[in-house]
Amino acid sequence: xxxxxxxxxxxxxxxxxxxxxxxxxxxxxxxxxxxxxxxxxxxxxxxxxxxxxxxxxxxxxxxxxxxxxxxxxxxxxxxxxxxxxxxxxxxxxxxxxxxxxxxxxxxxxxxxxxxxxxxxxxxxxxxxxxxxxxxxxxxxxxxxxxxxxxxxxxxxxx
Numbered sequence: 001x002x003x004x005x006x007x008x009x010x011x012x013x014x015x016x017x018x019x020x021x022x023x024x025x026x027x028x029x030x031x032x033x034x035x036x037x038x039x040x041x042x043x044x045x046x047x048x049x050x051x052x053x054x055x056x057x058x059x060x061x062x063x064x065x066x067x068x069x070x071x072x073x074x075x076x077x078x079x080x081x082x083x084x085x086x087x088x089x090x091x092x093x094x095x096x097x098x099x100x101x102x103x104x105x106x107x108x109x110x111x112x113x114x115x116x117x118x119x120x121x122x123x124x125x126x127x128x129x130x131x132x133x134x135x136x137x138x139x140x141x142x143x144x145x146x147x148x149x150x151x152x153x154x155x156x157x158x
Contacts, residue, residue, distance in 0.1 A: 074109060074145060076156050079122035081145055086110055086156075088133035090125045097137035100144045108148035110156055123154025 072082040079086050084098040112123050119126040 072144065074156075079156060084134045086134070086145070087122050087124050088119050088126070089128045089131065090119075091128055091130070091132035091135045093135045093137055095137070096135070098135045099137075100139045100142070101136050102139055102141075102143035102146050104146045104148055106148070107146065108157055109145040110147045111150045111154045112147045113150055113152070113154035121154065122156060123150075 074081050081099050086099075110123055112125050115124050115126055117126065118124075
């Protein structure tokens with residue numbers, strides 16, 4: 001069957017012949033009324049499935065947002081953010097960080113002391129180029145946490 005003739009017959013209502021004789025098809029297997037009924041029956045079914053699919057996608061997306069938001073919290077008990085420690089070997093990266101930080105002079109979330117070895121306490125960072133415990137990116141806007149560099153008493157601020 002030629003597609004153009006079938007579409008033309010559906011929209012124009014000519015069951016035997018369209019305006020273009022080269023595209024005309026006779027005896028295509030269904031009468032005009034039955035083809036219209038099939039097309040009309042398919043439209044509500046397709047719309048129904050599209051609504052169901054849209055609802056499923058929306059719930060999946062919202063579920064991912066809530067999981068992502070709940071995982072990216074500052075845990076004061078373990079000195080971590082989103083499961084990543086806020087102490088240890090730290091690598092500064094330009095993209096794909098574990099934590100986005102902003103260096104501030106006042107009202108920090110974390111006071112950071114830079115050390116050259118044994119960064120075992122909360123807020124002690126040893127800057128490394130490879131094999132980090134956590135990767136940070138310094139940003140000016142919308143940080144995950146704000147840090148302040150200190151010489152003594154590193155850790156989370158209450």
